Amino acid sequence: MTCKRIALSTMLILGALPVVSAQAEEGLPLHGFADVGMAFSSDSAPESFRTRGATVGNFDLYLTPQFSDRTKGLFEILFEPDDGRYILDIERIQVGYTFSDLLTAWLGRFHTPYGYWNTAFHHGAQIQTSILRPRFLDFEDAGGILPAHSVGFWGTGQFRVSSDRVVYDVYITNGARILGDELDPNIQLDDNKNTALGGQVAYSFGNGPLDGFRLGFHGYTQQIDTINAGTGSVDANSITRVYGFSTVYENHGIEALGEYYRFSDRNLAAADPEKALGSWAGFVQLGYDFLPELTAYGRLEKAELDQEDAYFANQASGRSYTRESAGLRFRVGMNTALKFEFLHTNLKATDQAGFNEGRLQYAVNF
Template identity: 45%
Template structure:
């Protein structure tokens, strides 16, 4: 396709207009000639405007899909068992964010993620594939594979290491294949929105989808014999029992600007492949308190479990998990500290079947330095204590992590 400079095109059209007008100049009065020239110039301006608009439209529509993402690398060492705690340099993850533009209301988010398994192999996951429609601020409806909207961390930081202040997530809130005890992803429907109330806003999330199952995981160390990890049912629900949940909160403004309080809950049946015939009704309820203002970051979440054994006669089992993290930014420096703990009933098949279902306590101290708004260096010290429980061995160790994380 040929391209022309607008200035050359304008000159050509103007010269053509002048020559045409002069051929009949002797038959026209000065006033008529001026009137005709003005009409021709108006026509040229209109044509140029249409051409410019068309080229701009063509340029925008052919610009392609914007590509954003996150990547990180790091180093880890500890004084624990080498079998369960690898040491040395590592590649973290490479996560891409694709957000096609379909207009003001139709939305989509596709997030392919590349990460290294404990065996050193590259694994690829479609962490999120969701398509939505925004009615107004009070309602956006989504469908597909989403991040389960409980608490704050799971939807606040996603898979980008550069987004979160710390190197590691709280262990019990990690992703399913990283030690998490809750389904961090769900395939189904999700509705979310905000409604003005008083000086602040009420926020809500409601969702329903395929519940997970606990399945064998060949990447687990030998110490995790007869244990599995949560697996997302992406092709359909294996037990035809939907998992449902909510997250309702209030965002304060004015003197309490930056504070958000919320309550969350989740319910659904979970089968375990590693414990034949095991079926548990997962019941979780809890809350979160978050303050993000005046260079402070204060995060806390609580999860209470009251699970029912539907395949045996052991009744209901209560467990809980919580964390609190606080950090303060001093220009580009952010020191932070976190406490986390999980007390998990081992007579509950939901936790007893998971490799990550062991009770533990952990403390973390760290420092983050922002090289710029897209890159950060972090160092983190951790002390971890795992309880001696049925079929599990007690362990205690110290860890050091360093991370270089970028966003683009």
Template identity: 35%
Template structure:
């Protein structure tokens, strides 16, 4: 009851803020409802009730997003209500634009790694598929990548020699592994840092004028990650790694065709006394979609995550219970309007030693 009251108050405050300022406060929201069913018992073995063996209706997030600009300053807020009960401040940045070449933001932002994470954020309606790729799941969804950062982010855009170039550099609290709901999860360390090494990273993407619609990008992220002592209470190894992530992405959007591909290499160097050495895991996806007429968008995606999480390998991935995973997805999106869509998907999933098929339906809105 108390939780419902809090959520009600937050919702009312967000709408009041939007209504009262009028002059430039842009408020949007996203939400969705899905239905998922899987074909075999294995999905329940791996994912529990959420696997969809019984056929699950899934209440999606209610994601509020607002931005305001005044003079050279801006404020951005993204507040997400997950599963109808968890309130999560996903993004909060205070910004100052010196020029288009240099924009400064401080706060909590989506780590600008690759294409998907800083593009779709929590907005299900604008992402191409029902779910994010497995390796790009958010930290509190048992994700393996630090997709949120609390710190400072400098970015800009220049044009040079027929190229549009976007770039950025950031630093923040290094992530940690902590315990939530009796499971180890990554945390972006919102208000503290449990080790002296700050995370640092940068990205650059290039769009050549000569090939309209093409963008190629690269990014790197460097951090030290330590686990909370509570993690060992779950019979999981304590974690102390120097982590390096390299990411590359390629997108091509022309007329009705869209092609997106991303590749990640995650290199963890064990700093613990046990000295587990250096392990490199990899993940990637490729997505192809084609719009037919104004409304139908069939798509095909293949994603793969290959991780060093066997006993004695990468303590970081063992603690996060990561598994080798591949998914082959075929689906179709029907655009009800520019702000609402229906999706239907079939997925062939291989998860460690298990495999099954899934079917999913989703109705998403952004308003």
């Protein structure tokens, strides 16, 4: 908590101080997202005693200071509800240097650049069409099964191919661990030699019939240790290899998104540590603007996760599921959106029947 207070103080100071000449004239803008809403759920799981009522969502603040022509920062803090109270989370602390359009090198804590959703929307509720993220892409402490945050190096850049564009990301970070049955990105040095290595490349069409279409391929590998929260010992470890693709189409009032992740993991403590355990997760989402201010959307998502794989077995959220959802998004103003969403979720490998949810969200950005 002390570190968080220091970091918050640093951000507030940064917000108050001029950074470069242009910013000195007009100050450093503070941006952010916030959302409020209502929800009901038919989830009958014993721990789900809060099943209906009003909700206050995330309150996210971020700054984009320019320290020089080439050096910039991206600092983001998040106030999020957790078990009836608010906690402060340092989302991003990254400092970057832009060598050219081909390479910006970042160092720090950032949103892991796999697929499209995780870096495009993350806590930006107002800029994503739906209310909820796909469950498997959710944050580590909210049901996600992928390391949504990483600490280390991130290189990114782009170049043109005629009217099209190629964008790439590469990252080398502290490997994550499983602590208290959820992923933890190891923000203060790595706890072992399980350095994570990953990247993606995406091709965006800028003209012709495919204008607005983006196709990307991603992958990463790392060793994930499961830490016993009581003793601190390593209970299990596995090598996880993930690869897949993402597609985006945004044009003519259509928004089509899809992401696929294929896991090929190995339990290092198993009798046969070379045996690859296959799992997968994916979603498709389609939205259409029936009016400039009104978007209707639907999404299908599914995860088939092998429970022999220690990586999933040791995560509270590492169970197979299917979910269908549909909703409406009204653009109330330039920076505000009102959304209604209905979801049906089936969790496999439990005795629990499928459950329904209805949600309303009023989201803003500033």
